[in-house]
Amino acid sequence: MGGSVGVQVGRVCPGCGREDSVPLVYGLPGGDLFEQAEHGQVALGGCLVMDEQPAFVCRSCDLAWGSESDPTADEAELAGLLDVEHPVLIRALGTGWRREDAADGQDGVRxxxxxxPAQLAVGVQGPWFVLARPLTSWGQHRPGPLMGDEPRLARDDVLHQPHLVAEMAEAIASHRRRSFRWCRTCRRSTAPEAFVAAQGSCERCSSAFADRDE
Structure with missing residues (x-):
């Protein structure tokens, strides 16, 4: 199983149209998988492993469908805005893209x-796009590509210069990752805006275990 457990964000069931699908796991399951299946975080597909088996199952309508290489709804939207096929998008910008509605402004930038945690942001406006470091708070107003300091790129660059775009994207993501902190409670990488330095923990752990420290 290559992806995360639980409901797969952006995976819209083609049968009922709901975003309520979990990974479908094949092979002999261990104890952890049985527990995850009992909690509805995964579904067990049996011990027989064959080619081109469905990767997800919808908890709402029980439809088994799709593959991990299929684009999510947000990735499909981004590929459409850049006017490229999904494999081209992945080659230039990688995968795991999700829409940040709170960041969209009056200037029409998506x-x-x-x-x-978020490592790279892409803003698309008409035939242009920019690569940027994610804001620490997406509730802030973010200037559009035509007003910001980030270098403006043409949509054609994704198609004709994917290696250049990939290098620029990784440079931003790498710089962002250097600011991450490790939570001493859950031992997960945490973005600085979600890290409570005084406690050495992420906000989620600090909130969850605050009462126990009293």
């Missing part, structure tokens, strides 16, 4: 972020 923003997407990738990575967990």
């Amino acid at each position: 923003w997407f972020v990738s990575g967990e």
